[in-house]
Amino acid sequence: MLVLLLSSCATAPKPTDATIPSASTPTPAPEAPALLWEAKGEAGVVYLFGTMHFGIAREELPSSVGAALARSRVFVLESDTTSADPQKLADLMMLPKGPGLDEQLGVDRWAKLLSMLDDTFAERTAKRLQPWVIEAALIRELLPQEASLEGALLEEASANSLRVEYLEEWQAPILALNK
Numbered sequence: 001m002l003v004l005l006l007s008s009c010a011t012a013p014k015p016t017d018a019t020i021p022s023a024s025t026p027t028p029a030p031e032a033p034a035l036l037w038e039a040k041g042e043a044g045v046v047y048l049f050g051t052m053h054f055g056i057a058r059e060e061l062p063s064s065v066g067a068a069l070a071r072s073r074v075f076v077l078e079s080d081t082t083s084a085d086p087q088k089l090a091d092l093m094m095l096p097k098g099p100g101l102d103e104q105l106g107v108d109r110w111a112k113l114l115s116m117l118d119d120t121f122a123e124r125t126a127k128r129l130q131p132w133v134i135e136a137a138l139i140r141e142l143l144p145q146e147a148s149l150e151g152a153l154l155e156e157a158s159a160n161s162l163r164v165e166y167l168e169e170w171q172a173p174i175l176a177l178n179k
Helices: 063-070 086-092 101-105 107-117 131-142 149-159 172-178
Strands: 002-006 013-015 036-041 044-050 074-079 163-168
Touching: 036 063, 044 063, 063 149, 074 149, 074 172, 086 172, 101 107, 107 131, 131 172, 149 163
Parallel strands: 074 163
Antiparallel strands: 002 044, 002 074, 013 036, 036 044
């Protein structure tokens, strides 16, 4: 997921944190470099921040992320997941008619996948799910977290009265994954 923190317009990006530490020079986790880039241009600065949906809490981010957010006027997320139509989302999560995941993966890989899923989905349901739905469920098991990082940053941006914008409609990333 890409989060943009806009001060205004910009050009080529550069890392905001000093250098990425090598294995021989570890840096404490709270101040480890984030996937935060600063792009400066004549009209101002744009901060580009790469995030994952789960696995890291807002409190674990380095102070450079909060500082960039505090200097911003606009907060831009990839898409507005809060505006998703539940029925359309459910439809997009399912494979089209044709072979199910069980047939696509073969007996051995299907059995291995089912063992990894435990009871997350009924087998009948899992057969018809898009692969990204299965992947998201597995990632969530490996990187459990109550709230998404994007959600926490959005709350912080709203609390700081930043204008919130979105790059695309909620279904655009899902349609890309389904292809």
